[in-house]
Amino acid sequence: MLRIGASRIALRSMGAPATRLAPGFLHTSPAVKWTMQFGSLASKRPGAPQLSPMKPIQAAAMRRSITDAQKQAESRYAKEEIKPTPETVSSTSTTNAMSSEARADQPEKKEVDMTAGLKGDLATIRDTFSLSDVPxxxxxxxxxxxxxxxxxxxxxxxxxxxxxxxxxxxxxxxxxxxxxxxxxxxxxxxxxxxxxxxxxxxxxxxxxxxxxxxxxxxxxxxxxxxxxxxxxxxxxxxxxxxxxxxxxxxxxxxxxxxxxxxxxxxxxxxxxxxxxxxxxxxxxxxxxxxxxxxxxxxxxxxxxxRAKVFQEGSEERLSHDEEARANKQKKKDAAGSDNRAGEEKEDKTR
Structure with a gap:
């Protein structure tokens, strides 16, 4: 081939790719892969990869490799209106790790109510002790x-x-x-x-x-x-x-x-x-x-x-009463004997 200045400039602009590209440019560079890895929907679309990091001749070759079906799909996605979905947003939807970012095809994780068990137990207790049917x-x-x-x-x-x-x-x-x-x-x-x-x-x-x-x-x-x-x-x-x-x-x-x-x-x-x-x-x-x-x-x-004390006290009072009654009887008997002795003396003096 002719080694003219224009041809050398064109060859120098192409440069050597970091990795060997397969025919049809089906694989992108690592930089393109990294930027597309974390897209929720962009990674699924059959559009052309980002061409900004590529050099002019590589970008032109990549544009020629895009099929008509891919162009139609890209135009369709370009006209698609993004609808808001607030029901998919939760307190943990923006805190996922980068390597496990939620995808569109993954089911949404429902938030766990930590007080559900306690509420259930309280409801059971309330139903158990409900006295609404009692007259x-x-x-x-x-x-x-x-x-x-x-x-x-x-x-x-x-x-x-x-x-x-x-x-x-x-x-x-x-x-x-x-x-x-x-x-x-x-x-x-x-x-x-x-x-x-x-x-x-x-x-x-x-x-x-x-x-x-x-x-x-x-x-x-x-x-x-x-x-x-x-x-x-x-x-x-x-x-x-x-x-x-x-x-x-x-x-x-x-x-x-x-x-x-x-x-x-x-x-x-x-x-x-x-x-x-x-x-x-x-x-x-x-x-x-x-x-x-x-x-x-x-x-x-x-x-x-107290019963024992009452019983002992009753016995003491009973014995005391018996003793007092006996002493009283003795005094009465002594008084009676004195009276009889006095009467006998009077009879003798007469």
Whole structure:
């Protein structure tokens, strides 16, 4: 070929490519690949690669290699209007790593609600303890029935606190003597009221049997109303701590029986939830009373110790009364003997 200046300039302008290009320029240079790698849609379009980094002769050759189909597709994409998609934008859509950028063909990742489990648990608890089906009269009267239990339990804790914090025999509101007397007064009140409530809950099954609710069950349902007052009556003869524990176990056992009865259809469907709420209040009151009594000073006698003291005091008073009666009889006998002796002397003098 002719080695003229123009030909040398043309050959120098082409230069040697960094990599060997295949026929048809199907592969682009690394620079072109790098700029196209992270495009969401541009990497999928069958258009011509970017030609700006190429030299003029290489760009001209690349333009000649583009087919008519590619030109039509490129013109179609050029006229395409990009529509906004705000639903695809999230708090993590712009924080993906470069090597794992979201593509158009990948499904969108939904945001995970971290509080979904907690919300589900709260909804379950709300549905479990829903008392919307409970008759309002039974609901209000049942809650009112727990007030005496709560009052006696709080009073027990208050008396225990007063006796422990009394200074020189005087507390903030009551002295130790009055607090102890009040504590001894409310003990039989709480035990007696608990026994009556336990008996009442057992008697409800008798009423359901007479009404034929869920069918007539006979002795099985009558037995519930018999065992409950028997257990309640036995607590009246126990010391205060033993009576409270026995009544607590009685309330829990009767709640289990009521749940089983509700499952079998012997009671209304809302009855087990209603019973759970009331049993929880009564059980908490009993536990509160036991805690208060556990904080009493050692010199405050319990019910068993008071009974022993009363018995010993009664024996002492009885022996004292017998001794006084015997002394009185001796004095009377001595006075009678003196009178007879004086009469005998008068008879002899006559």
């Amino acid at each position: 309002r009269e039974a609901y209000y009267m049942g809650l009112a029935g727990t007030i005496p239990y709560l009052a006696t339990s709080i009073t027990t804790v208050f008396c225990a606190w007063e006796t422990n914090h009394s200074t020189a025999g005087y507390g903030y509101l009551l002295d130790e003597k009055n607090a102890t007397q009040l504590l001894h007064l409310i003990e039989p009140l709480q035990i007696g009221y608990g026994a009556s409530i336990l008996s009442f809950l057992g008697a409800i099954h008798w009423g359901l049997e007479w009404a034929g609710y869920g069918g007539y069950q006979g002795y099985k349902r009558y037995a519930i109303g018999v065992v409950a007052p028997a257990v309640a009556w036995s607590t009246m003869l126990m010391p205060i701590e033993g009576a409270l524990i026995t009544q607590f176990l009685g309330f829990v056992a009767l709640y289990y029986v009521d749940v089983r009865a509700t499952v079998r259809g012997w009671t209304p469907s809302w009855y087990r939830t209603y019973r759970f709420v009331l049993t929880a209040i009564v059980g908490a009151s009993i536990v509160l009373t036991l805690i208060g009594r556990g904080e009493l000073p050692d010199h405050i006698p319990g019910s068993a110790d």
